[in-house]
Amino acid sequence: LNGKKLAEGQLRFGNDLEQYLRILDQTQDSLRNAPEDYLLGMAPHSLRAVSPESLKEIVEARSSGTFHIHIAEQLKEVEEIQTHFGARPVEWLLENVVVDSRWCLIHATHMTQEETQNLAKSGAVVGLCPITEANLGDGVFDGTELLLSGGKYGIGSDSNVRISLTEELRLLEYSQRLIRKERNVMINKEGSVGQALYSNALAGGAQALGRKTGSIAPGQWGDLLTLDSEALTLCGCTEDKILDHWIFSGDDSIVSDVWSAGRQMVKDGQHIQHNEIEHKYRSIILDIRQKK
Numbered sequence: 001l002n003g004k005k006l007a008e009g010q011l012r013f014g015n016d017l018e019q020y021l022r023i024l025d026q027t028q029d030s031l032r033n034a035p036e037d038y039l040l041g042m043a044p045h046s047l048r049a050v051s052p053e054s055l056k057e058i059v060e061a062r063s064s065g066t067f068h069i070h071i072a073e074q075l076k077e078v079e080e081i082q083t084h085f086g087a088r089p090v091e092w093l094l095e096n097v098v099v100d101s102r103w104c105l106i107h108a109t110h111m112t113q114e115e116t117q118n119l120a121k122s123g124a125v126v127g128l129c130p131i132t133e134a135n136l137g138d139g140v141f142d143g144t145e146l147l148l149s150g151g152k153y154g155i156g157s158d159s160n161v162r163i164s165l166t167e168e169l170r171l172l173e174y175s176q177r178l179i180r181k182e183r184n185v186m187i188n189k190e191g192s193v194g195q196a197l198y199s200n201a202l203a204g205g206a207q208a209l210g211r212k213t214g215s216i217a218p219g220q221w222g223d224l225l226t227l228d229s230e231a232l233t234l235c236g237c238t239e240d241k242i243l244d245h246w247i248f249s250g251d252d253s254i255v256s257d258v259w260s261a262g263r264q265m266v267k268d269g270q271h272i273q274h275n276e277i278e279h280k281y282r283s284i285i286l287d288i289r290q291k292k
Contacts, residue, residue: 013045017054017057017058020044020054020058021057021058021061024040024042024061024062027040028040035261036261037211037212037221037260037261039065039066039209039210039211040065041065041066041067041068041209041210042058042062042065042066042067042068043067043068043069044058044067044069045069045070046069046070046071046073046077047069047071047081047085047089047092047093048077048080048081052085052096055097056096056097059097059098065102065210066102066103066104066208066209066210067102067103067104068103068104068106068127068208069093069103069104069105069106070106070107071089071090071093071105071106071107071108072088072089072090072105072107072108072109072110072111073106073107073109073110073133073138074109074110074136074138074139075110075139077089078110088111088112088115090105090108090111090115090118090119091112091114091115091118093105094115094118094119094122099119099122099124100122100123100124101122101123101124101125101207102124102210103122103124103125104124104125104126104127104154104207104208105119105124105125105126105127106127106129106156106158107127107128107129107133107138107141107158108126108127108141109133109138109139109140109141110139111142113145116142116145116146116149116151117145117149119146119149119151120146120149120150120151120152121149121150123152124152125152125153125154125204125205125207125208126141126146126151126152126153126154126204127153127154127155127156127208128141128143128153128154128155128156128168128172129155129156129157129158129159129168130155130168130169130171130172130175131157131159131161131162131164131167131168131171132157132158132159132161133158134171134175135159135161135162136159140175140176140178140179141172141175143172143175143176143185143186144176144180144185144186147186147187147188148188152200152203152204152207153200153201153204154201154204154205154206154207154208155168155169155172155201155204155205156168156205164251164252165252166246166247166250166251166252167251167252169194169197169198169201169247170247170248172186172197173185173186173193173197173247173248186200191240192240192241192243192244193244194241194242194243194244194245194246194247194248195240195243195244197243197247198243198247202214202215203215211223221260221261221262222259222261222262223259223260223261224257224258224259225255225257225258225259225266226255226256226257226258227242227246227254227255227256228254228255228256228269231250231254233245233246233249233250233254234246234250234254253269255269256268256269
């Protein structure tokens with residue numbers, strides 16, 4: 001922002017516009033022989049990291065693919081953008097770039113009611129990371145206003161301090177309850193809150209990735225998971241309560257199998273390459289510590 005140079009840990013992420021567009025082209029070429037569900041998206045980091053001119057050129061250079069951008073994550077960020085751009089982050093983006101269903105705005109924690117409503121109208125998805133946002137003390141997203149405005153959200157992980165689907169969804173709902181002092185907030189009708197959280201996150205995530213997923217239907221990729229029906233958490237559950245019990249009483253450990261586009265990635269509760277991944281992780285961490 002304002003011409004500031006990248007600092008130490010940021011240097012490895014830095015590219016000028018020409019380098020960035022070249023990386024996109026090279027990546028697209030490498031995907032020609034990849035499975036059909038491998039898709040290329042763009043993620044210019046944030047309005048603090050990418051100039052308005054570069055952002056517009058990136059958007060114009062790619063007629064297809066999804067766009068992800070971090071925005072309005074911290075109050076300080078909002079203040080800085082307002083000072084240098086003359087508008088709040090989401091406000092500026094909506095006014096200066098064609099934001100549509102290809103876009104996913106990561107965090108978008110600090111928005112006014114008008115920004116939230118206009119974002120919902122654009123068709124873009126909000127990419128929420130409740131664990132990260134709580135861990136960094138960034139604030140609580142106004143989920144109620146988004147739902148009332150007809151907006152969409154997906155769930156992801158940013159800092160990777162903890163990877164847990166159930167915890168992300170649980171924290172999203174509980175944070176809204178604490179703010180509003182109400183129960184069953186992230187649902188705008190009667191029924192299962194767990195079902196609403198899970199279904200909305202699936203739909204928003206599918207859109208954010210530009211992926212044919214989020215439901216079991218003809219033409220959709222076989223992205224599936226199964227839960228251990230023998231888990232105590234699910235004991236005695238009827239179908240409409242299974243997701244409530246899993247999200248609010250259980251955790252990811254009762255996920256028994258996962259398929260991605262029909263390819264099994266988790267079997268009997270363990271990633272099919274678990275041992276290889278664990279060994280490589282330990283090796284890399286030890287190597288990093290030795291270099292320090």
